[in-house]
Ligand SMILES: Nc1ncnc2c1ncn2[C@@H]1O[C@H](COP(=O)(O)OP(=O)(O)O)[C@@H](O)[C@H]1O
């Protein structure tokens with residue numbers, strides 16, 4: 001069976017000679033289709049670098065990455081990608097920004113209107129379709145950005161700290177919607193976060209990344225029932241996962 | 256849209272709303288403005304200023320009315336020089352800025368060249384152009400072009416080379432053709448910074464035309480101001496200055512209106528910031 005995303009001996013070094021920065025790896029990892037994988041690690045350990053390499057937006061220095069069996073050598077168009085700073089453009093309203101993803105791909109937004117409406121509803125933005133980004137709160141902007149990243153039904157979704165700039169309560173609320181969306185569509189998700197709780201709640205597996213140069217220190221299967229609602233989050237097993245991971249980062253000298 | 260009319264009680268007809276809001280914000284400035292001219296008006300008598308040095312605003316108004324046909328004709332002449340030079344500057348500088356932003360060769364050759372020329376005051380070339388090309392329209396248009404071109408091209412280069420990384424990556428991940436990315440993302444994203452250059456250049460345009468006329472011409476407001484000053488008619492010189500100010504305001508106002516029309520989203524983003 002081929003993994004949805006396969007990393008083989010992947011590493012990245014920026015620059016050359018005395019100024020070279022070894023940013024990431026080497027790392028081996030297989031991500032099975034439909035999984036929700038979190039990359040959990042300190043700032044600067046190379047998580048964003050890895051996301052860009054999986055997307056084909058940055059070349060690997062060594063090793064190889066395969067997505068659905070295909071070696072990544074140029075930007076992949078079959079993924080959905082979302083960054084900490086969203087890619088909503090200020091001259092289009094919410095719906096127009098979602099349509100931008102389709103238009104850039106040469107698809108007809110009108111033909112996809114039902115899908116756009118459904119996505120907006122799933123992130124509770126119905127009624128905000130014609131608002132401009134600057135009229136929305138930070139949380140609503142990220143919700144709109146989710147729709148933009150998902151409207152072309154990508155099989156693989158890369159989320160680089162999409163909730164990084166939001167307040168705790170907004171994060172919590174968007175997490176639940178994100179989980180519902182994933183359970184419904186089941187894309188393969190690679191999710192970057194700083195929050196241990198967030199990683200445990202959302203993921204089927206959590207990859208613990210070491211400080212730079214980032215290596216995957218542990219891969220932890222999160223064996224908790226779906227959906228991970230309040231009852232699950234209050235359970236002792238949930239708390240155990242969180243405590244274990246905290247212990248690992250303590251061992252790195254970070255916590 | 257939650258308009259201001261729902262926030263503040265409406266006092267008069269609809270057109271009155273923006274007017275009253277403007278008045279509420281600007282009454283101090285208006286008072287100061289009126290006060291300034293009143294002070295000027297009475298000072299001339301008070302300090303017994305000779306009329307060949309300076310006139311009262313009321314005398315300037317009367318003199319302008321008497322010489323209105325010529326003033327309007329010259330406003331047209333100077334306006335034409337300024338607008339032609341300005342439009343040509345935009346037409347050449349924006350595509351060139353785009354080319355420089357995307358060509359590594361141009362970035363390493365023309366761009367540093369432009370940056371160094373930007374240091375020289377373009378207006379210093381004016382006498383040369385007049386001596387090469389005579390008293391007609393062409394040398395004035397060229398001088399206006401020179402003083403408008405550099406702010407536009409430098410802002411256009413900045414505009415087209417500063418797309419945020421995230422947006423660039425998003426576009427690349429769609430596999431869209433370069434031209435499609437340009438029309439849908441790069442061009443609109445560059446407009447606000449381009450307009451910074453357009454507005455700056457609009458202010459330069461009338462300055463360029465006026466100085467070019469000072470150096471050599473037989474018509475236009477710059478010529479008129481110079482002749483009037485030489486004839487010890489400061490009232491007429493001020494009439495010319497007043498019309499030049501109106502011309503500058505008109506050009507700046509037109510560019511600002513174009514900005515509102517073309518990129519209304521930017522104005523509202525800026526206002527909310
Ligand atoms: N283009 C680049 N050139 C040089 N160094 C870079 C570049 N991009 C990232 N780095 C370095 O690589 C390391 C990993 O960066 P990044 O992937 O952004 O980390 P993370 O997302 O985990 O916070 C950092 O030390 C960063 O300074």
Ligand SMILES: [Mg+2]
Nearest residue numbers: 047048049160
């Ligand atoms: Mg990062």
